[in-house]
Amino acid sequence: MEYETVIGLEVHVELNTKTKIFCSCSTAFGAKANTQICPVCAGLPGALPVLNRQVLTAAVRAGLALNCEIAERTRFDRKNYFYPDNPQNYQISQLYLPICKKGYMEFDTGEGRKKVRIHDIHMEEDAGKLYHDSEKGVSYADYNRAGVPLLEIVTEPDMRSGEEAVAFLEKLKSRLRYLGISDCRMQEGSMRADVNLSVRPAGSSEYGTRTEMKNLSSYTAVREAAAAETKRQIAILESGGSVMRETRRFDEKKKESTGMRGKEGAEDYRYFPEPDLKAVYIAKETTEKLRAQMPEFSEEKTERFCREYGLGAKDAALLCRERKMAELFEQTVSLGAEAKSVSNWLNGETLKLMAEREVADELRFTADRLYKLIKLIKDGIINNTTAKEVFENMYDDNTDPEKYVEEKGLAQSSDEDEIRELCMQVFNANPDAVSDYRNGKGRALGFLVGCVMKAGSGKVEPKTVTKVMKECLEKG
Ligand SMILES: [Zn+2]
Numbered sequence: 001m002e003y004e005t006v007i008g009l010e011v012h013v014e015l016n017t018k019t020k021i022f023c024s025c026s027t028a029f030g031a032k033a034n035t036q037i038c039p040v041c042a043g044l045p046g047a048l049p050v051l052n053r054q055v056l057t058a059a060v061r062a063g064l065a066l067n068c069e070i071a072e073r074t075r076f077d078r079k080n081y082f083y084p085d086n087p088q089n090y091q092i093s094q095l096y097l098p099i100c101k102k103g104y105m106e107f108d109t110g111e112g113r114k115k116v117r118i119h120d121i122h123m124e125e126d127a128g129k130l131y132h133d134s135e136k137g138v139s140y141a142d143y144n145r146a147g148v149p150l151l152e153i154v155t156e157p158d159m160r161s162g163e164e165a166v167a168f169l170e171k172l173k174s175r176l177r178y179l180g181i182s183d184c185r186m187q188e189g190s191m192r193a194d195v196n197l198s199v200r201p202a203g204s205s206e207y208g209t210r211t212e213m214k215n216l217s218s219y220t221a222v223r224e225a226a227a228a229e230t231k232r233q234i235a236i237l238e239s240g241g242s243v244m245r246e247t248r249r250f251d252e253k254k255k256e257s258t259g260m261r262g263k264e265g266a267e268d269y270r271y272f273p274e275p276d277l278k279a280v281y282i283a284k285e286t287t288e289k290l291r292a293q294m295p296e297f298s299e300e301k302t303e304r305f306c307r308e309y310g311l312g313a314k315d316a317a318l319l320c321r322e323r324k325m326a327e328l329f330e331q332t333v334s335l336g337a338e339a340k341s342v343s344n345w346l347n348g349e350t351l352k353l354m355a356e357r358e359v360a361d362e363l364r365f366t367a368d369r370l371y372k373l374i375k376l377i378k379d380g381i382i383n384n385t386t387a388k389e390v391f392e393n394m395y396d397d398n399t400d401p402e403k404y405v406e407e408k409g410l411a412q413s414s415d416e417d418e419i420r421e422l423c424m425q426v427f428n429a430n431p432d433a434v435s436d437y438r439n440g441k442g443r444a445l446g447f448l449v450g451c452v453m454k455a456g457s458g459k460v461e462p463k464t465v466t467k468v469m470k471e472c473l474e475k476g
Pocket of ligand 1: 020023024025036037038039040041042147
């Protein structure tokens, strides 16, 4: 029998607000354990939460970017459960009146356009972190992360493979990064995906029993977990068994999942409206104002770059993957640099250095620096090899290319007398090549030019060298 995989995602995205969702503690990453806590986020009795306005705005903007309906009245609910990383013994989340619902997002897959519906987006607080020292048999709790704002984005079961799930996550990441509300780094945990998966006979319209794989932290893990779980469920069904509704943990090394616990339903959490927070009313005008301020997202931008700057679709898409890169491109071109050169420097050397330095989104150099670098090459002051050296310094420290070239004495000489001198030396050392050229072997010229470049330690301008050399040879 043929089977079809059915996948729905629950994606947790950490918002990059300066302070936590219900108190004014810092959200900065990497601080000493338990130094960014207060009575509210440490869950002390009697401490009262106050909603961070930035979280609300970010949630509305995310909803608009995912074509959702924005609630006019939204409220928080209390999700009760005990876990040592959760100091209140409940999590403030949303169940009954989430901020956004009924949205969708479209994206391209290898097999055409795909539309995935969004069930809802809700705001909630993150839990703390536990560290287990198995040698000492001790566990430590760090509550710095408790109360960091999260958006949970819940899709309908509209994806049919791990590939589609990954394509969805990529598009989601792109949109949220363009909004600037989260950096969505899966490796660092600022975006985490739960995969809900079931299988069913191909052509069937009923859903099979689903399992949930929690906290996948890379695209590869999503792809592999989906493949492994599909296989596992099919094997159960083929042998006449039935799939159990449960939460499973995927082991990224072994590439297999193990059962963690029976899946809880909403009723197990004894949700009830959060009594410490009032309902929030969002004026229609506020939503419309935010809608009018939506950025141009990567797809539209890519199309415009092709149209306006005559770039190829691949180059344009690469430039528009990150908003900052796309903006740097446009700024540099507006200063007068040629679009194709700017695109080459950004998609070539820049991406290469980003990968090597592993600081994916910290572009330190400014448009005027890149413009100057391109101009130095165009004016024949530096060659491509030197340009790469200059670029690397500019990339790391935003150094001024003109100053750098001057200080390091990297400028190429176009001084014809100096070049003529070098030509004579090279002719004397290579009489055979000279006579080859005179006997009509054009290739000898390239060799001789190369010798002059070498004699000038690469600091003579090649076009001038060719011009001067031809004159010398013709004059005899
Ligand atoms: Zn706090």
